[in-house]
Amino acid sequence: MDPNRVAPPLRGEKDLVVYAENLRHTYDRQRFALDGVSFTVRRGEVFGLLGRNGAGKSTLIKAMTTLIQPTSGTLRVLGMDPAHDGQKIRSRIGVVQQSESFDFTTVQGNLDVYGVLWGVPKAERTRRRERLLARYGLGDLRKRRAFDLSGGQKRRVQVAREFMHDMDVLFLDEPTVGLDVIMRREMLDSVRDEVRRGLTVVFTTHNLEEADYLCDRVAVIDEGKILVLDTLENLKRLYGGKKTIDLSVSDGDSARYFAALTDVLGPRATVTAKDRSAVILTDDTKEALSKIVELSHSTGVQLDWLNVRKNTLEDVFLRSVGHGGESIAST
Amino acid sequence: MPVPNLLRLIYRNIKVNTDPGSLIILIGLPGMYLVFFGYGFGSLAAAGGSSTAYLSFLTPGIMSFQVVMAGTVGGSILWADRRWGMLSQLLVGPFTRLQYLLGIMLTSMMFGLGGSAVMLGVAYALIGSGPAQPLALAVMFASITLGSIFFGALMLFIGALVKSNTAYNSVQILLIFIVNFASTVFYPLSSGLPVALRVLFYVNPLTYVADAVRGAYSGTLTGLDVYQMLLLGAETVVFLFLAVRAYMRSDVSYE
Numbered sequence: 183m184d185p186n187r188v189a190p191p192l193r194g195e196k197d198l199v200v201y202a203e204n205l206r207h208t209y210d211r212q213r214f215a216l217d218g219v220s221f222t223v224r225r226g227e228v229f230g231l232l233g234r235n236g237a238g239k240s241t242l243i244k245a246m247t248t249l250i251q252p253t254s255g256t257l258r259v260l261g262m263d264p265a266h267d268g269q270k271i272r273s274r275i276g277v278v279q280q281s282e283s284f285d286f287t288t289v290q291g292n293l294d295v296y297g298v299l300w301g302v303p304k305a306e307r308t309r310r311r312e313r314l315l316a317r318y319g320l321g322d323l324r325k326r327r328a329f330d331l332s333g334g335q336k337r338r339v340q341v342a343r344e345f346m347h348d349m350d351v352l353f354l355d356e357p358t359v360g361l362d363v364i365m366r367r368e369m370l371d372s373v374r375d376e377v378r379r380g381l382t383v384v385f386t387t388h389n390l391e392e393a394d395y396l397c398d399r400v401a402v403i404d405e406g407k408i409l410v411l412d413t414l415e416n417l418k419r420l421y422g423g424k425k426t427i428d429l430s431v432s433d434g435d436s437a438r439y440f441a442a443l444t445d446v447l448g449p450r451a452t453v454t455a456k457d458r459s460a461v462i463l464t465d466d467t468k469e470a471l472s473k474i475v476e477l478s479h480s481t482g483v484q485l486d487w488l489n490v491r492k493n494t495l496e497d498v499f500l501r502s503v504g505h506g507g508e509s510i511a512s513t
Numbered sequence: 514m515p516v517p518n519l520l521r522l523i524y525r526n527i528k529v530n531t532d533p534g535s536l537i538i539l540i541g542l543p544g545m546y547l548v549f550f551g552y553g554f555g556s557l558a559a560a561g562g563s564s565t566a567y568l569s570f571l572t573p574g575i576m577s578f579q580v581v582m583a584g585t586v587g588g589s590i591l592w593a594d595r596r597w598g599m600l601s602q603l604l605v606g607p608f609t610r611l612q613y614l615l616g617i618m619l620t621s622m623m624f625g626l627g628g629s630a631v632m633l634g635v636a637y638a639l640i641g642s643g644p645a646q647p648l649a650l651a652v653m654f655a656s657i658t659l660g661s662i663f664f665g666a667l668m669l670f671i672g673a674l675v676k677s678n679t680a681y682n683s684v685q686i687l688l689i690f691i692v693n694f695a696s697t698v699f700y701p702l703s704s705g706l707p708v709a710l711r712v713l714f715y716v717n718p719l720t721y722v723a724d725a726v727r728g729a730y731s732g733t734l735t736g737l738d739v740y741q742m743l744l745l746g747a748e749t750v751v752f753l754f755l756a757v758r759a760y761m762r763s764d765v766s767y768e
Binding site: 247248249268269272273275277279281282283284285286287291295298299300301329 | 516521522524525528529532593597598599601602603604605606607608609
């Protein structure tokens with residue numbers, strides 16, 4: 183199945199938060215930042231967009247948040263057309279952008295002003311502000327100007343600020359950049375809490391562990407195309423019978439060694455090599471290990487590192503994007 | 514009852530732009546002009562009359578000067594929002610682009626009216642008298658409102674076109690200087706001026722505002738003042754159109 187094709191929404195299908203069909207967008211009429219992207223996001227799910235820098239993730243977020251109009255294709259957000267119902271859509275979404283955005287005032291001031299902008303009544307605004315300052319560890323920083331904070335602190339303010347208002351869907355564009363491990367996990371947990379209360383989240387990230395932790399479904403996007411789109415369970419099931427062998431060699435002609443290894447292992451394994459390292463995906467670990475060692479003896483190429491592990495989302499990502507651009511569709 | 518979007522945007526613009534530094538520029542600078550120029554140049558003028566007479570001449574000029582300062586507030590809000598990422602953040606909020614623009618324009622207008630009122634109060638304290646007739650106050654109110662909208666639109670137009678903050682600041686400073694000193698804010702239009710300079714005075718919209726406010730302030734409004742205000746009204750419409758068009762086409766990207 184082509185991951186860039188989706189079924190059209192059924193009449194009255196109320197749980198469809200985003201419907202995108204064959205979206206294309208160009209900034210310069212030469213290169214397409216989005217090139218035939220199709221997907222749906224359902225109410226209450228966390229939908230992850232994974233991809234390298236410049237893959238098209240932010241362009242897709244901009245289209246869904248009505249900042250740009252796609253050059254062609256069909257897009258519906260909360261059942262509405264961004265081209266005609268932009269304001270209605272925007273009044274029901276939250277957006278944490280990739281870049282910094284602050285009013286030139288204190289942390290507390292930023293939250294307060296944002297609450298006013300969204301029409302949150304004063305008592306509720308104060309209650310939310312205090313809860314969010316505590317939730318995101320910003321209580322001691324409330325009197326500091328937002329621009330004077332560190333990168334991670336600023337990020338926390340941006341995310342906290344967005345929860346000053348109610349929304350049906352939250353777009354998070356790389357929200358954890360600059361956060362330490364603990365704060366990153368706390369932020370993901372806070373988003374999870376909101377999801378449990380019924381919030382739908384569209385989330386872009388480079389970090390595959392985060393996607394694994396938070397997302398129900400992920401789409402891997404590269405050069406404006408969706409290469410993989412499925413639930414995490416399905417993606418893992420797709421690779422479920424297989425395991426990953428990481429290996430690196432220290433001596434000899436590694437390119438010849440990896441080429442020979444690809445031949446020896448045959449179609450039941452996938453070898454992805456770079457320089458002196460390779461990632462091998464196989465459903466018969468025992469046989470593969472034996473052949474790796476055998477070939478090392480016969481070619482004189484010395485093995486430096488050998489490790490067998492379960493597949494991760496990173497393997498899916500690397501296979502679909504990093505090496506050869508082979509598309510993996512959901513089954 | 515929910516507060517309309519436009520009022521929320523105006524509240525935000527005022528709230529984040531009323532730090533002490535901004536107020537010193539907005540109120541302090543024209544205030545210093547009024548005091549130092551009023552008494553400094555007034556002492557020169559005193560040779561042929563009284564220094565209070567120059568202060569009375571200068572007061573409506575400085576009140577009018579506030580419309581230029583108010584215009585720069587509008588342009589600066591747009592630039593600051595762009596520079597600090599709030600433009601795109603607001604435009605993914607529950608507002609239209611037009612509401613955002615109108616919010617800035619109305620904020621400029623409020624700064625213009627507020628600043629003028631402060632200058633009027635300062636002058637009243639210095640001179641001991643001032644206009645109290647409702648008609649005079651209404652004409653001053655209308656002139657300053659129109660002037661603030663004109664200069665707000667002009668600065669937004671420039672702000673939407675110029676691609677860097679440095680360039681915007683340079684244009685703004687140059688414009689303040691030219692518009693301020695090539696107008697009747699500080700001195701009357703004299704027949705002794707070179708023709709080129711007189712033309713510059715005549716086409717400068719700040720001259721129209723200053724003449725109308727001065728006419729109302731001193732009770733000497735003429736037909737020319739009315740024509741000038743009509744011309745300013747037409748120019749305001751043109752620049753509003755240009756500002757809206759340039760802004761609607763401008764990039765709000767956040768990457």
